[in-house]
């Protein structure tokens with residue numbers, strides 16, 4: 017229908033974006049009416065997302081001819097931004113920014129570097145940026161889930177944790193069951209994505225590669241590669257968090273901090 | 277009798293000197309507890325009385341350093357407790373809280389938790405003995421999720437005793453229980469405290485029980501000590 021009204025690719029794209037944005041806002045409006053506080057954030061999140069992705073589109077168009085290494089600062093900016101978004105989800109956690117930055121450098125950063133070194137990601141901007149950004153974005157979600165769940169567990173099990181400390185347990189030992197719960201919960205979506213791949217879910221990158229002329233079998237394999245990288249990066253960053261997070265929630269004298 | 281030798285050398289086991297805690301809040305500095313001082317000889321029981329919100333739990337949490345003091349000091353066997361590793365301190369100063377907060381698993385696993393933290397495993401006989409002390413013979417393999425409130429609190433008492441603490445902190449250990457189990461647990465604690473000659477700081481609302489076990493009574497109101505004396509002075513007035 018929109019195709020009949022808009023004839024250039026740009027105007028068509030804008031019209032399509034506006035239509036889905038309006039639909040999403042209607043859903044957000046209903047969510048707010050049902051008392052979900054997140055509904056209020058959605059219009060801004062939509063607008064922000066649209067502007068950012070447009071800017072990146074323009075930037076990519078400019079950078080495509082640049083040398084491959086220009087993607088390194090770009091990916092770094094993405095990781096730094098992702099860390100600040102994670103921090104906003106857990107404002108009560110002391111030094112959450114440096115924690116999520118370190119964890120995602122180990123996770124997404126480590127995986128992207130390793131995979132590029134071994135030729136699994138082509139060292140070209142057109143490859144590094146889209147694939148890297150997918151790994152970083154999913155790592156950010158996984159990291160948020162992890163810290164959110166961990167803090168929730170600490171709040172609801174303060175009595176058990178302080179009982180363990182009072183019996184002479186180390187903070188790491190006292191917090192271990194809750195780190196495990198957070199680790200498990202944060203990797204559920206990525207695991208479910210792998211499990212449902214191709215059956216419930218045919219992700220975008222595969223469609224894109226087929227559209228741009230790759231063989232469907234290679235596109236399928238590569239989609240698997242990307243999801244496996246997302247899983248590995250998320251797992252690595254949460255693993256790092258299990259070592260670093262206890263230091264943020266306990267004092268040097270092994271007391272559980274007041275969180276929020 | 278084992279205590280005699282060291283009590284000649286240092287009769288004071290636990291001493292609190294102007295112990296205080298204040299917190300920086302949005303409305304400036306808020307004092308939770310200020311200038312609490314007392315001395316406890318080995319085997320003495322200090323009963324702490326006071327209305328809800330007076331700072332009684334804060335006092336106990338300072339004594340095993342679950343919270344950090346902002347003033348004053350605590351001496352354990354004559355030594356400033358800030359110099360003792362917090363984990364060792366908490367083994368030596370055991371605590372029973374208002375609720376049991378048992379760890380998922382069996383009663384035996386809960387009782388062995390403290391010793392396991394420094395690499396020691398209790399024998400079945402030792403676990404049986406601790407269970408017997410709290411009137412829970414035969415419960416070693418019970419899943420703690422199936423225990424009643426009173427039974428759970430008995431296990432948590434055995435769990436605290438398993439570390440062989442020199443000082444026992446009891447924070448209203450029966451206030452969350454129903455009336456039927458309350459009396460039983462209260463009486464059990466009185467027996468344990470007397471038989472073990474435990475040095476003990478006991479927060480309770482049961483004034484009659486306090487009168488029976490206390491060597492010293494401390495009344496706290498709004499974070500300050502309003503009276504410290506013998507039960508004869510403070511409870512029979």
Ligand SMILES: Nc1ncnc2c1ncn2[C@@H]1O[C@H](COP(=O)(O)OP(=O)(O)O)[C@@H](O)[C@H]1O
Pocket residue numbers: 274299308326327328329330331332333334335
């Ligand atoms: N972490 C905390 N932050 C701020 N206020 C606290 C904190 N812990 C306790 N308080 C306050 O300190 C006072 C004493 O609390 P508490 O020691 O639990 O009293 P009690 O055990 O005598 O009922 C109360 O007013 C309580 O609200």
Ligand SMILES: [Mg+2]
Pocket residue numbers: 332333334447448
């Ligand atoms: Mg209390």
